[in-house]
Amino acid sequence: MIWNAAEKISRKEMRELQLSRLRWQVEYAYSHVPFYKKKWDEIGLKPSHIERLSDISKIPFTVKTDLRDHYPTGLFAVPNREIVRFHSSSGTTGKPIVVGYTRNDMDNWTECCARMASAAGVTRDDIAQIAFGYGLFTGGFGLHYGLERVGASVLPISSGNSERQLMFMQDLKSTVLVATPSYVLHLTEIMEEKGIAKEDIFLKVGLFGGEGHTPEMREQIERRLGIDDTQNYGLTELCGPGVSYECLEHTGMHINEDMFIAEIIDPKTGEVLPEGSIGEIVYTTLTKEGIPMLRYRTKDITRIMYEPCACGRTNARMDLVMGRSDDMMVIRGVNVFPSQVESVLMGIDGIGQQYQLIVTTEKYMDRMEVQVELLDGAILESYSNLERLTAEIRHKIKTVLQIDVKVTLLNPKTLERTAGKSKRVIDKRLKAF
Ligand code: ZN
Numbered sequence: 001m002i003w004n005a006a007e008k009i010s011r012k013e014m015r016e017l018q019l020s021r022l023r024w025q026v027e028y029a030y031s032h033v034p035f036y037k038k039k040w041d042e043i044g045l046k047p048s049h050i051e052r053l054s055d056i057s058k059i060p061f062t063v064k065t066d067l068r069d070h071y072p073t074g075l076f077a078v079p080n081r082e083i084v085r086f087h088s089s090s091g092t093t094g095k096p097i098v099v100g101y102t103r104n105d106m107d108n109w110t111e112c113c114a115r116m117a118s119a120a121g122v123t124r125d126d127i128a129q130i131a132f133g134y135g136l137f138t139g140g141f142g143l144h145y146g147l148e149r150v151g152a153s154v155l156p157i158s159s160g161n162s163e164r165q166l167m168f169m170q171d172l173k174s175t176v177l178v179a180t181p182s183y184v185l186h187l188t189e190i191m192e193e194k195g196i197a198k199e200d201i202f203l204k205v206g207l208f209g210g211e212g213h214t215p216e217m218r219e220q221i222e223r224r225l226g227i228d229d230t231q232n233y234g235l236t237e238l239c240g241p242g243v244s245y246e247c248l249e250h251t252g253m254h255i256n257e258d259m260f261i262a263e264i265i266d267p268k269t270g271e272v273l274p275e276g277s278i279g280e281i282v283y284t285t286l287t288k289e290g291i292p293m294l295r296y297r298t299k300d301i302t303r304i305m306y307e308p309c310a311c312g313r314t315n316a317r318m319d320l321v322m323g324r325s326d327d328m329m330v331i332r333g334v335n336v337f338p339s340q341v342e343s344v345l346m347g348i349d350g351i352g353q354q355y356q357l358i359v360t361t362e363k364y365m366d367r368m369e370v371q372v373e374l375l376d377g378a379i380l381e382s383y384s385n386l387e388r389l390t391a392e393i394r395h396k397i398k399t400v401l402q403i404d405v406k407v408t409l410l411n412p413k414t415l416e417r418t419a420g421k422s423k424r425v426i427d428k429r430l431k432a433f
């Protein structure tokens with residue numbers, strides 16, 4: 001079900017709405033946040049220079065360290081008396097980042113999460129078990145308010161205590177589960193241990209986020225629980241969950257474009273890439289009063305799709321996150337992410353999950369070798385099968401990456417593992433400084 005008419009307006013109307021909101025947001029940020037004013041003044045940029053949507057590329061990027069450097073509230077646009085809620089990132093490295101919401105920000109955030117819930121088919125007939133942690137983490141409260149807004153009965157059980165989770169899930173007949181995908185997989189293991197079958201529970205859909213998950217994890221979750229697995233995307237810096245969300249067509253995550261402008265940039269040069277390119281997704285908030293974010297670099301690698309979706313929503317979709325820009329390699333001038341190679345390998349029969357990319361320089365040229373384990377080593381005994389499979393992988397990688405690689409097939413369990421995984425990239429090139 002489409003929750004809000006803003007999700008299905010024409011592209012032209014959306015661009016007009018985005019432009020008027022962008023112009024408001026930059027004027028607001030410039031006049032309320034000294035950090036933005038200083039950055040803009042340094043390059044002679046004025047809010048009045050933002051006349052078209054494409055002018056957004058003139059705006060300097062904002063990065064995570066900007067938030068840390070202004071800890072705790074240096075980037076806030078309003079005094080604390082206007083703030084009705086604080087949240088914070090976990091801050092595993094150094095100071096955490098702190099964000100604040102005005103009453104309007106809370107209303108918009110709730111709206112974003114209500115659209116997410118509705119896109120996953122949640123209605124007032126549902127019982128939603130929220131196994132996200134409640135607290136400074138945005139996940140629990142974001143989903144809580146959004147699910148309440150669509151009228152679902154919310155069970156704010158919070159994270160942990162798997163036995164109690166399963167007891168309530170069975171006794172209250174929860175139909176919606178909110179959790180991180182890795183916790184869901186953990187729950188399925190406890191279910192197996194306790195002999196609880198998927199027929200013993202009433203779940204029909206999962207709203208999963210807080211971390212990315214691979215297609216294999218999704219397949220396992222759907223099979224073990226017999227539910228629809230929907231993913232959603234958000235960052236504390238932008239609001240928390242609700243930036244984008246999947247509908248039941250599973251064609252990528254619809255972006256709340258009336259609240260955020262998304263761009264794809266080259267993570268090395270910062271240049272905006274043409275439509276359809278894979279690169280780093282950058283977000284600009286359009287309605288934020290508490291802490292406006294202009295061109296926030298997420299470091300998440302994905303692409304944006306603009307074709308219409310069968311669900312009827314017209315807002316663009318971002319693909320599932322393919323990796324982090326920190327993992328990007330430049331090989332012969334081409335941006336390469338290990339995850340792109342991984343997705344090629346996953347689509348080929350007979351290939352296991354363990355692989356390694358070895359990058360070297362030969363005669364001043366970059367060279368990449370893809371070493372990948374076979375599921376069954378017997379194939380190594382047939383030269384023609386080996387040739388065929390090697391050629392298929394080379395061809396598919398060339399189609400995706402536009403570069404020629406060497407492919408080496410290995411016996412199962414050949415690659416060295418650390419914590420179950422092999423080290424993905426070995427870059428032996430000399431680093432230039
Ligand atoms: Zn859709």
